[in-house]
Amino acid sequence: MNKLLILAEDADEYRALIQKENLPDLELISQPEADCEIVFGTPKLIQRNLSALPNLKWAQSTWAGVEPLLDPTLRRDYILTNARGVFGGLMSEFVFGHLLYHEKKIGIHLQAQKEKRWDHADIGMLRGKTIGLLGVGSIGAHLAQTAKHFGMTVRGYTKSSETSARVDNYYHGSDLIEFARGLDYLVCVLPRTKDTNKLINADVLNALPSHAIFINVGRGNAVDESALVDSLARGKIAAAVLDVFEQEPLPADHPFWMTPNLQITFHTSALSYPEDIAKIFVENYRLFIADKPLAHRVDFERGY
Amino acid sequence: MNKLLILAEDADEYRALIQKENLPDLELISQPEADCEIVFGTPKLIQRNLSALPNLKWAQSTWAGVEPLLDPTLRRDYILTNARGVFGGLMSEFVFGHLLYHEKKIGIHLQAQKEKRWDHADIGMLRGKTIGLLGVGSIGAHLAQTAKHFGMTVRGYTKSSETSARVDNYYHGSDLIEFARGLDYLVCVLPRTKDTNKLINADVLNALPSHAIFINVGRGNAVDESALVDSLARGKIAAAVLDVFEQEPLPADHPFWMTPNLQITFHTSALSYPEDIAKIFVENYRLFIADKPLAHRVDFERGY
Numbered sequence: 051m052n053k054l055l056i057l058a059e060d061a062d063e064y065r066a067l068i069q070k071e072n073l074p075d076l077e078l079i080s081q082p083e084a085d086c087e088i089v090f091g092t093p094k095l096i097q098r099n100l101s102a103l104p105n106l107k108w109a110q111s112t113w114a115g116v117e118p119l120l121d122p123t124l125r126r127d128y129i130l131t132n133a134r135g136v137f138g139g140l141m142s143e144f145v146f147g148h149l150l151y152h153e154k155k156i157g158i159h160l161q162a163q164k165e166k167r168w169d170h171a172d173i174g175m176l177r178g179k180t181i182g183l184l185g186v187g188s189i190g191a192h193l194a195q196t197a198k199h200f201g202m203t204v205r206g207y208t209k210s211s212e213t214s215a216r217v218d219n220y221y222h223g224s225d226l227i228e229f230a231r232g233l234d235y236l237v238c239v240l241p242r243t244k245d246t247n248k249l250i251n252a253d254v255l256n257a258l259p260s261h262a263i264f265i266n267v268g269r270g271n272a273v274d275e276s277a278l279v280d281s282l283a284r285g286k287i288a289a290a291v292l293d294v295f296e297q298e299p300l301p302a303d304h305p306f307w308m309t310p311n312l313q314i315t316f317h318t319s320a321l322s323y324p325e326d327i328a329k330i331f332v333e334n335y336r337l338f339i340a341d342k343p344l345a346h347r348v349d350f351e352r353g354y
Numbered sequence: 355m356n357k358l359l360i361l362a363e364d365a366d367e368y369r370a371l372i373q374k375e376n377l378p379d380l381e382l383i384s385q386p387e388a389d390c391e392i393v394f395g396t397p398k399l400i401q402r403n404l405s406a407l408p409n410l411k412w413a414q415s416t417w418a419g420v421e422p423l424l425d426p427t428l429r430r431d432y433i434l435t436n437a438r439g440v441f442g443g444l445m446s447e448f449v450f451g452h453l454l455y456h457e458k459k460i461g462i463h464l465q466a467q468k469e470k471r472w473d474h475a476d477i478g479m480l481r482g483k484t485i486g487l488l489g490v491g492s493i494g495a496h497l498a499q500t501a502k503h504f505g506m507t508v509r510g511y512t513k514s515s516e517t518s519a520r521v522d523n524y525y526h527g528s529d530l531i532e533f534a535r536g537l538d539y540l541v542c543v544l545p546r547t548k549d550t551n552k553l554i555n556a557d558v559l560n561a562l563p564s565h566a567i568f569i570n571v572g573r574g575n576a577v578d579e580s581a582l583v584d585s586l587a588r589g590k591i592a593a594a595v596l597d598v599f600e601q602e603p604l605p606a607d608h609p610f611w612m613t614p615n616l617q618i619t620f621h622t623s624a625l626s627y628p629e630d631i632a633k634i635f636v637e638n639y640r641l642f643i644a645d646k647p648l649a650h651r652v653d654f655e656r657g658y
Contacts, residue, residue, distance in 0.1 A: 146454065148454075159617065160461075163617065166611050169622075172625060299472035
């Protein structure tokens, strides 16, 4: 019998979803036990319980980002898998919702309405625009697909992979400035790793045209925050939407609260929905008991 | 030699686009002439020039809506074609931009940011929602395709046609209330005809759940405006976005300016872009000189 410990705020919902599946040889426990080999939960709660789970073999994260478990002082003698492949659709909704808010002048129209002014000025469009995706995993691939649906050109910047066929042009390594040059929209979906630190710096922002919109739905570390404040304050780019930050919640005295044309969205872009995440666990559990390699395994060194 | 008169505000742009095509046997003229057989322009300007064009054989409208030419007291002894098939993508951008504005709580996040309040509350999503399309021509078909991309269920209400395979369930005739019942989003793309007058009345609005969003990008006559004001004021539906009105520009004393949860977008949802529309003319001209039936012919009686 495999003992499974669920460690999440919505543990009851996960328990119900997993029990419904009648998985073989599985016993759900509610407290850490020495012979428990499987844990399923949020990275922070798993981290706190690592020492009470000496025989841990596999941890399935309910989130995509597993930073709390990547600390090099922590043990790495178990298989860590994360949630992947379920956020693409939600990220597309978020990113294109914000791009369309700007192009369709929704805020400007609300203001005109308040002033009882018939504002028939042209609105913009996505069609024909170029979007640059910093990171093209499963989320980036979904964004690329949505961009193509709307008639856009897609550039992708990755370490080396070129998996999505919806990306028109790939860039790697030192091509970052060339990748950014002339983009209408720059969207970051990068995970937090040592290679992504302040990747979006003044040089990258300077390569964007003044009408460009920057959206970060990856991790806050990827952005040089003071360079971004400067770029927006000087009108070097038109707008930014930040869902993630170096420090969350954003400190009360952070300049972002008052930076012009910057929208804060409070790390809401892609929530983990239990029904999606439970399905990932269930599929991986079937692989686990069949002694097959698990899906979405995290490389502790690489960080994703 | 066929004489072509262009009657549009942006006539110079159209002239340049058409001259570039080097169409055979075509002479562009700038004033009405008795032997001119082809006119290309906005419905209003064509209407004003009808009497000066006794030999008119074909009028190509730059717009989809051709109401000024449908007045039964006007002549109908020529072929009228309109602009079709080019608005779908723009309408998708507009409709889904507004739906996402609501689901992603963009306005609510802007307000939280003003108050320097970290608002991590859940946002909504399109995925799993049901959209109802009132009218499924080329625009409705594109909206259906976009809805499917985002994982939605699609209902379509039409007179009788069932052309788009992206629509999950079709409704016709007296099924309007059944069509509306329980919809998350109701989107009207109907043209102005005598059959569409006040189709969206109190009964239809009452069939929607209180979280429903209504968007009208068709024509203003399709909505019973006072029923809509009532529905919004009583919170019977959550929001409405109106791009079109019985009277445009909207009169200064119209209650819509002050109706809660109603957004006015000033008939901007799908502009006619000269490069798109010129292409329609060029393709139809080739059919015209080959004596073949023209595309997008308007039935004066039906109205579209």
